[in-house]
Amino acid sequence: MSVILDCRSLTKKFGSTTALSDVNLSLERGRIIGLLGPNGSGKTTFIKIINGLLVPDDGEIRIAGMEPGVESKKIISFLPEKTYLPDWMKVSEAISFFKDFYEDFEEKRAYDMLHRLNLDPTKRLKTLSKGTKEKVQLILVMSRRADLYCLDEPIGGVDPAARDYILNTIITNYDENATVILSTHLIADIENILDEVIFIKEGRLVLHEPVDEIREKKGKSIDSLFREVFKC
């Protein structure tokens, strides 16, 4: 299997606090990977570095062999935890925006998903609730044919019914060559769809294993292992 993401002693500091410390990690294609850790553990810092929004202080990172930059951004589909669409836009305008800038964006898929969630594309984003905006963003991000999807807290702000739909959307919308990184602390909700998990604690990688192995060898669910590792 080819490698989609490779990090060597990746380190990022903010002043005196170390947000990521000596992270070595190699992720393969075709996986759904949970990036798990408590608040402030460095999940978002890691995702920002992958997406070129932060420059690491030390170490290196390669996405499909490339440093973060224009070429890597073409193959990464990123969902930040922020509502990042300009609120004066109509949903349909946001779709045209994505279509203009991303060659791998499939307009039809976006409209199909909007339709299935009963979202009106002629509505302005500012008239939508926070949860609905998050759904629109997820639809845009999942309508790309990317190699790597980085989803930062994709299910945090939506109701459980929509949560199921969104997770289903994620599973059914990526192809076998693509990898999905899902950052969240709502582990129980996503446990069933994960192939691998990464635990980060205080900026350090503490575990990276296939889910099956954890279940078989340790005889534990991810949720209970998480509670054990991150016990306060």
Place this chain on the structure above:
Amino acid sequence: MLGKLIKHELNATGRIFLPLYFIILILSLVNRVLINISISTGPLNTLRGFMIAAYALSIVATLVVTFVIMIIRFYKNLMSDEGYLMFTLPIKSSQLISAKLITSLLWNIASILLVAGSLLIMLGTSNNMTILRDFIDFVARGLKASFGSNYVLLIIEFTIMMLVSLVQQILLIYVSIAVGHLFNGHKVLGSFISYIAISTIIQILVTLILLIWARIAGSSLAELEAIPQKVFPFSIIFALICNILFYFGTNYIFNRKLNLE
């Protein structure tokens, strides 16, 4: 990609500028009619006063809006949550800056042309046009008399200087916002401080250079020919250097020091 960025930028800003431009054009047309009606009392006269005041206000509003939009667009679209969208597009950050700069430049020029155009619509009677033409002739004659053959050069230099200074004003705002972004937790305050600090440094630099230059060149700098031959070229080159520093400074911060909240 730059073209697409500019298209989206015009789209995002046009929804504010175009209605404003439309109001000004309507007001100047209405005022043209009202001004030429010979009535000095009664409600129509009050209306006329009101409409002229509205026109003046909308002109001021356009100039203020042009300036404010330039700042808000840059800050909101790149430094706030929208930055997560813009900086993950498969685009160089220099193109983000260029698109913002070109669009701001276009709106600045459009606003100036619009104000001039609306004044012509409102006051452009044949009588006034003669006065205007006479005035332009008078200025041109004066320039010819003072500068002789350098007069065309002077006008070209002046136009370039205006353009380069406009770019400098825009890029100064951009670089200040970018530097302000480095102040953790006090980004807006940091931007203001950066703006004041950078403009002060530039003022001091210009003053120093002029002082030293005047000492070396002596009285020759005070002669009229010095304007097209020395002073204007110096201003243009100085502004160009500032522009390059501001542009690449902003780009450096975006590439290496970006830290969106």
